[in-house]
Amino acid sequence: MAEKRVGIIMNGVTGRMGLNQHLIRSILAIRQQGGVAIGKGDTIMPDPILVGRNEAKLKQIADAHGLTRYTTDLARALGDKNDTVYFDAGTTGLREQFVSQAIDAGKDVYCEKPLSTSVESSLRLAKKAAQAGVKQGIVQDKLFLPGIRKLKRLIDSGFFGRILSVRGEFGYWVFEGDWGGQPAQRPSWNYRKEDDGGIILDMFCHWRYVLDHTFGNVESVSCTGKTHIPTRVDEDGKTYDATADDAAYGSFELAGDIFAQINSSWTTRVYRDELFNLHVDGTEGSAIAGLRDCKTQHRVNTPRPTWNPDLPNPFQFREHWQEVPDNTVYENAFKVQWEMFLKHVVIDTPFPHTFVDGARGVQLAELGLQSWAERRWLDVPVINDAEVLKA
Incomplete structure (x- = not known):
């Protein structure tokens, strides 16, 4: 039996979604259950470091949940080779900048949606992650x-x-x-x-x-x-x-x-x-x-x-x-996807919810706004995974 520690840089946990759904109901819940089982008694144990702009809020959250690791210095956190996953639930407008920095630091990256503020920047992130060879995923909780x-x-x-x-x-x-x-x-x-x-x-x-x-x-x-x-x-x-x-x-x-x-x-x-x-x-x-x-x-x-x-x-x-009966136990949707992504990172199980899929979501939002402005139907161009991800 072995426990595989995965250090996670969690940026944006002072916000509503980052705190409630991702930190408390996902990562801390996974820790409380003893990690993510991956067979033969082995488990994945996430170890978060909280990142944000307000040190007092970070300390308050950390103290409330028995955590000791937090910082306002994102660059320093990205420089720690012991933390291999970067998660972003911060401001959408800063996401491309921060995710790009994480990719440059060799981190596997998991992001809240929208992936970015435009389909062009979303596709840039998808291509950059693919070329860097890092694992990447987008939250698709529903x-x-x-x-x-x-x-x-x-x-x-x-x-x-x-x-x-x-x-x-x-x-x-x-x-x-x-x-x-x-x-x-x-x-x-x-x-x-x-x-x-x-x-x-x-x-x-x-x-x-x-x-x-x-x-x-x-x-x-x-x-x-x-x-x-x-x-x-x-x-x-x-x-x-x-x-x-x-x-x-x-x-x-x-x-x-x-x-x-x-x-x-x-x-x-x-x-x-x-x-x-x-x-x-x-x-x-x-x-x-x-x-x-x-x-x-x-x-x-x-x-x-x-x-x-x-x-x-x-x-x-x-x-x-x-x-329709439950017929099974349904856990928190965010937690279920987090467990999938952690398995993807550690044992390379399939994870279909990629940055390209995130770009498709932003594409539909852009076309929706354009349709509203122009008062007409618009076709949705196909975004092909292979074309985006090829080197």
Whole structure:
């Protein structure tokens, strides 16, 4: 039995996602369970060093979780040969700079999405990582959510027959910060275009990998964005202009003649079971998948409604849907992907969620913004892995 230590330089852990999902619920959870098993009693044990600009915050986080390693000196951290993995969950606008430095230092790199602020810079990072021979990966957490995994199981079983359409709803009301002592649940930079904010850049990266890996490659896009709330109040109580989109209404044509629509909004009040769901219709059956749950209706269980607004509806439509059982234990989606990446680094197991896939997400966001500006459908050019990664 042997324990393989993997030192991880974690940049951006003072932010919401870096702290909660990646440090606490992934890396620390892996440590608490005794590492990642890799067979014959051997394990991978991640050893994080926290990196950020605010030393006081880093110390507070480290002390709260029994950690001793933290620094504000990224260059020094990258220079330590005992820490071989670099993780970035910091500001998107600085990601190309920091990831490039990590690649130059010979680190394997794992990144939050978006990979960068443009498809060109994302592809530069993908090519640079390939030429340097380092392992690289992008966070694609929604593929590992219980609801999406159950949905994929249905697709792989042939449950739907021919899939016809996909309709998605994501979002919730993010408080403006100016009323009733209710601060915003998201950071103010999300609503400033000049700080790389906006729901299209944020969420279209997600929708690209969800659609590509679950249903079929995205072939064209039409998008309308909106800035429904023009002013908000920031973390210091100051009113600011919201210059980025806070809602996006996207339509996508997928391979296999599948049509998809996904609404993304931080200005909607939720009337559904979960903050995100996908409604999938096929010739043989339909399903509704959320973050955790998935319900189905087969053609043999489909009711026969008749439109008549003058009579009470005789059906309780929700009663005709059946729950897909768990049948397994589903862990935190971020943790599951972290374990995959650590195995990829240590024992070279396959890891399909590459920088090229991250570039595809940024590509769809860019095309969504362009479609909105030009008010038209746009084809999605194919990004070929081999062409990008060739030396």
